[in-house]
Amino acid sequence: GAVVSQHPSRVICKSGTSVKIECRSLDFQATTMFWYRQFPKQSLMLMATSNEGSKATYEQGVEKDKFLINHASLTLSTLTVTSAHPEDSSFYICSAPGLAGRMETQYFGPGTRLLVL
Amino acid sequence: AQSVTQLDSQVPVFEEAPVELRCNYSSSVSVYLFWYVQYPNQGLQLLLKYLSGSTLVKGINGFEAEFNKSQTSFHLRKPSVHISDTAEYFCAVIRNTGNQFYFGTGTSLTVIP
Numbered sequence: 001g002a003v004v005s006q007h008p009s010r011v012i013c014k015s016g017t018s019v020k021i022e023c024r025s026l027d028f029q030a031t032t033m034f035w036y037r038q039f040p041k042q043s044l045m046l047m048a049t050s051n052e053g054s055k056a057t058y059e060q061g062v063e064k065d066k067f068l069i070n071h072a073s074l075t076l077s078t079l080t081v082t083s084a085h086p087e088d089s090s091f092y093i094c095s096a097p098g099l100a101g102r103m104e105t106q107y108f109g110p111g112t113r114l115l116v117l
Numbered sequence: 118a119q120s121v122t123q124l125d126s127q128v129p130v131f132e133e134a135p136v137e138l139r140c141n142y143s144s145s146v147s148v149y150l151f152w153y154v155q156y157p158n159q160g161l162q163l164l165l166k167y168l169s170g171s172t173l174v175k176g177i178n179g180f181e182a183e184f185n186k187s188q189t190s191f192h193l194r195k196p197s198v199h200i201s202d203t204a205e206y207f208c209a210v211i212r213n214t215g216n217q218f219y220f221g222t223g224t225s226l227t228v229i230p
Contacts, residue, residue: 006160032216043207043220044161093160095218106218108153110160 003027004096006109013084014117021079021112023050023094029074030096035067038091038111050077050094084116120144121208123221130198131229138193138224140208150191151209151218152182161207167191168213178202203228 003026013019023033031052036044048069049057056069066088068080081088092112098105124139142148149168153161165176172184182193191208208221 004160034218041223041225043222044218045220046217049216091158095161097216106163108161111158113158 004094004107004109006092006094006112008112009110010113010115012115012117015085016083018080018082019084019114021081021092021094021114023077023079023096023109025075025096025107028096028098030077030098031074033071033077033094033096035069035077035079036093036095038093040091044093047079050079052077081114084114086116089114089116121210121219121221123206123208123224125224126222127225127227129227129229132200133197135196136194136198136202136226138206138208138226140191140193140221142189142191142208142210144189144210144212147213148210149213150182150184151211152176152180152191152193153207153209154178155205155207155223157204164193164206198226198228200228200230202226 005024007022011019033050035047037047038044046059047062050069050071052071052074058064066082071077095106095108098107120143122141130136151166152164154164155161164180165174165182167174167184175181180195182191184191206224209218211218
């Protein structure tokens with residue numbers, strides 16, 4: 001079946017550095033991908049919608065200059081956390097709709113755990 | 118707007134006992150409903166979903182859920198749990214014409230030997 005991968009699975013970085021997280025759709029194309037953030041013991045919160053060939057759409061309260069999203073191809077979206085700080089430490093999950101973009105068929109990546117020291 | 122409420126943040130249950138995880142939603146339009154399971158440090162795995170048709174939906178690992186439109190509920194059930202069912206469970210909805218998932222706050226199921 002369709003699979004979404006994320007890389008890296010976990011990353012530790014120093015405060016002030018930038019971190020790039022990749023989200024790939026394997027064996028299917030995704031013109032749209034979604035980025036979520038999950039704090040410990042909390043639910044997933046949608047951060048932004050990544051659109052291939054156009055700008056990402058950010059949810060209210062999410063800083064677009066801090067969380068840069070690039071959807072360079074039909075199978076790859078990247079989230080770059082710029083100048084990361086300890087409060088950015090979280091579990092980041094991406095997802096992509098399968099079956100010709102139908103939202104009810106959604107594939108989630110395994111997540112990337114970011115720890116900022 | 119849509120919202121999802123999972124009434125129980127933690128549910129401990131003994132092995133082989135039945136379990137019900139509750140989920141209520143609010144929406145002024147028709148929605149699709151989902152249950153996902155998340156094991157530690159992993160992404161989400163779809164357990165089951167309701168799109169239309171029969172209100173009783175059967176999913177993987179012996180789970181099932183019933184859509185109750187009048188009570189706006191979509192409770193998840195399993196007649197006999199295993200240790201391996203210990204995980205976090207999320208209820209989610211999307212509008213049937215929408216493109217955004219709304220997740221509940223999750224229910225931590227702990228199966229006790």
